[in-house]
Amino acid sequence: MSRARGGSRQLPAGSLAAPYVAGLVVLLLVPTAAAAVLAVTEYYGFEPPRFTGLDNVRRAVSDELFLTSLRNVALVAVVAVPLRVLLAVGAALVLATRFRGAAAGRVATYLPSVVPDAAWALLWLWLLNPLYGPLPAVLRSVGVGAPGFLTDPTAARVGIALMFALQVGESFVVALAARRAIPERLYEAAAVESARPSYVLRRLTLPLMAPLLGLLALRDLVLLLQVSFLPVLLVTEGGPRDATLTPPLYLYQRAFVYGELGYASALSVLLLLLTAVALAAQGLVLRRVLR
Amino acid sequence: MSLLVRGAAKAYRGRRRHPVVALDGVDLTVGPGELVVVVGPSGSGKSTLLRVVAGLEVLDAGSVHIDGTEVSSTPPGARSVAMVFQDLALFPHLTVAQNIGFGARARGAAAADVALATADAAHMLDIAGLLERRPNELSGGERQRVALARALLRDPALFLLDEPLSGVDAELRVRLREEIRDLQRRTGVAMVHVTHDQTEAMAMADRVVVMRAGRVEQAGTPVEVWECPASVFVARLLGDVPLNLLPAHVAGENGEHLVAVRADDLRLADDGVVAVRVVDVVLDAGAAVVRLESTAGTLHARMPWDQRPALGAASFARWDTRRVHRFAAASGERLP
Numbered sequence: 001m002s003r004a005r006g007g008s009r010q011l012p013a014g015s016l017a018a019p020y021v022a023g024l025v026v027l028l029l030v031p032t033a034a035a036a037v038l039a040v041t042e043y044y045g046f047e048p049p050r051f052t053g054l055d056n057v058r059r060a061v062s063d064e065l066f067l068t069s070l071r072n073v074a075l076v077a078v079v080a081v082p083l084r085v086l087l088a089v090g091a092a093l094v095l096a097t098r099f100r101g102a103a104a105g106r107v108a109t110y111l112p113s114v115v116p117d118a119a120w121a122l123l124w125l126w127l128l129n130p131l132y133g134p135l136p137a138v139l140r141s142v143g144v145g146a147p148g149f150l151t152d153p154t155a156a157r158v159g160i161a162l163m164f165a166l167q168v169g170e171s172f173v174v175a176l177a178a179r180r181a182i183p184e185r186l187y188e189a190a191a192v193e194s195a196r197p198s199y200v201l202r203r204l205t206l207p208l209m210a211p212l213l214g215l216l217a218l219r220d221l222v223l224l225l226q227v228s229f230l231p232v233l234l235v236t237e238g239g240p241r242d243a244t245l246t247p248p249l250y251l252y253q254r255a256f257v258y259g260e261l262g263y264a265s266a267l268s269v270l271l272l273l274l275t276a277v278a279l280a281a282q283g284l285v286l287r288r289v290l291r
Numbered sequence: 292m293s294l295l296v297r298g299a300a301k302a303y304r305g306r307r308r309h310p311v312v313a314l315d316g317v318d319l320t321v322g323p324g325e326l327v328v329v330v331g332p333s334g335s336g337k338s339t340l341l342r343v344v345a346g347l348e349v350l351d352a353g354s355v356h357i358d359g360t361e362v363s364s365t366p367p368g369a370r371s372v373a374m375v376f377q378d379l380a381l382f383p384h385l386t387v388a389q390n391i392g393f394g395a396r397a398r399g400a401a402a403a404d405v406a407l408a409t410a411d412a413a414h415m416l417d418i419a420g421l422l423e424r425r426p427n428e429l430s431g432g433e434r435q436r437v438a439l440a441r442a443l444l445r446d447p448a449l450f451l452l453d454e455p456l457s458g459v460d461a462e463l464r465v466r467l468r469e470e471i472r473d474l475q476r477r478t479g480v481a482m483v484h485v486t487h488d489q490t491e492a493m494a495m496a497d498r499v500v501v502m503r504a505g506r507v508e509q510a511g512t513p514v515e516v517w518e519c520p521a522s523v524f525v526a527r528l529l530g531d532v533p534l535n536l537l538p539a540h541v542a543g544e545n546g547e548h549l550v551a552v553r554a555d556d557l558r559l560a561d562d563g564v565v566a567v568r569v570v571d572v573v574l575d576a577g578a579a580v581v582r583l584e585s586t587a588g589t590l591h592a593r594m595p596w597d598q599r600p601a602l603g604a605a606s607f608a609r610w611d612t613r614r615v616h617r618f619a620a621a622s623g624e625r626l627p
Contacts, residue, residue: 188347189380193394193445194368203393207384 056266088171113169153243293481331502563607
């Protein structure tokens with residue numbers, strides 16, 4: 001309407017994007033550029049940074065703790081990313097249909113995503129506690145025996161993976177919308193053609209949701225690589241025996257516990273590059289699988 | 292009987308949970324190899340009737356029999372019906388060949404057999420060159436043919452078509468109409484075709500079923516319903532020029548009657564019975580459709596173009612009393 005009335009009142013497209021661009025520059029590009037500059041220096045925050053070339057990178061590739069943190073996050077990701085997508089899509093497929101209690105189920109599935117990350121982490125600290133936590137208690141009662149979620153390296157990684165995988169709310173909502181976007185007509189056509197539910201799932205539902213499933217998996221991988229910080233900080237502090245030390249936690253420690261700002265910057269740049277490589281690799285695999 | 296529907300009743304819960312009656316005691320029979328067209332305005336229950344026959348809706352009361360077997364509570368897949376939906380419901384992520392063979396593969400047929408049957412059906416419908424395309428790369432008419440081919444592979448006891456031609460342009464609609472008719476004759480499989488287009492109904496049907504507000508208003512051959520409409524509703528629905536309805540006293544009779552005169556039966560002459568004035572003359576497929584104003588309201592007449600009256604001319608309308616239909620004014624039912 002306003003466009004038809006006159007050009008004088010029109011805002012150039014750039015001005016609409018300006019607030020976002022300003023935020024992007026100030027909050028993202030400037031810090032990233034600063035990190036990239038600091039990455040080739042030695043800098044403790046007291047004296048001006050001292051240029052050291054690729055020393056930080058050389059140190060990182062032989063830094064046992066950094067390599068351990070990468071291995072940890074890879075192990076967690078292999079379990080947690082597919083599990084999270086699977087749970088989100090499974091819940092969406094079940095809860096997309098109409099039945100008594102479906103609405104309550106949708107709310108219950110989404111709710112964990114409303115819980116602040118810190119509260120979610122503390123909740124899991126309680127859930128996994130070997131002395132009074134419900135999860136070990138349940139496992140003991142069915143005769144499995146508690147694996148010691150906070151004390152055994154593998155079990156601790158399982159615990160972290162569960163924490164991540166069960167927070168499916170957002171993926172669930174997206175998957176639910178994608179399932180609802182498939183016209184009911186297609187299911188009716190399949191029903192008239194006497195297609196069994198398993199065939200419909202394999203041939204109709206999953207292929208039509210596939211692009212979205214790929215997107216969710218990529219998003220979850222980024223999330224895990226970049227944001228797997230608060231839960232491990234609060235629940236395990238990277239332990240036991242560095243089994244849950246993740247790259248974000250490690251570079252937090254380097255920067256703010258040991259004050260090695262230059263080295264931490266180098267680590268963050270490396271992590272950014274590794275994330276890009278991991279995404280590209282996963283993208284290639286998904287493209288193969290979803291074809 | 293290929294299809295027998297008895298006393299079909301179905302109500303939906305509509306706005307504020309008020310029940311909306313979609314079917315109110317519908318009987319329908321379709322003989323072997325017969326093409327029945329169900330026609331009616333939107334909301335008349337015709338699509339619901341088709342969905343009930345397909346098994347996509349469950350009846351509140353009544354029964355459905357296909358080939359002599361009661362299927363009222365049989366799931367759609369076990370009914371031996373093939374359906375073409377209004378929006379065709381082609382699977383967007385599958386190729387034409389995969390779309391056509393979808394059901395056959397789902398029912399466990401071997402890939403080689405399905406490929407053969409798909410090629411046959413595609414050949415029959417003249418889409419053999421499109422098998423590797425996806426639905427979004429096809430024209431409207433090609434999509435129609437894919438949906439028909441998919442139905443063919445079902446090898447059903449009954450074809451169900453739910454307004455499949457409503458989305459295509461006029462010229463193509465006429466051609467597809469004829470193709471569907473030919474296909475049905477060639478396969479000899481009974482067909483129920485639902486439409487709101489009376490021209491389509493008259494052109495395709497062995498038998499026409501006119502529906503109104505969840506009931507069957509009239510069923511008969513196209514000639515029967517044209518020559519002998521059971522009600523004002525039917526008379527109005529059939530025919531592309533508005534029906535002339537006159538209160539009976541105009542025709543010199545008494546009682547609560549309506550007289551219906553089709554536009555083709557209305558003549559202009561000096562010895563006519565209703566004074567009219569010509570307000571519009573429109574060319575319609577070589578004929579003149581003339582709009583007339585009279586004390587009895589607006590009337591329409593159709594006549595050869597070269598016999599058209601001058602605009603604004605005053606004249607009198609008359610008709611052959613043997614060609615009119617009489618209806619009770621209150622109920623709209625046909626009078627003998």
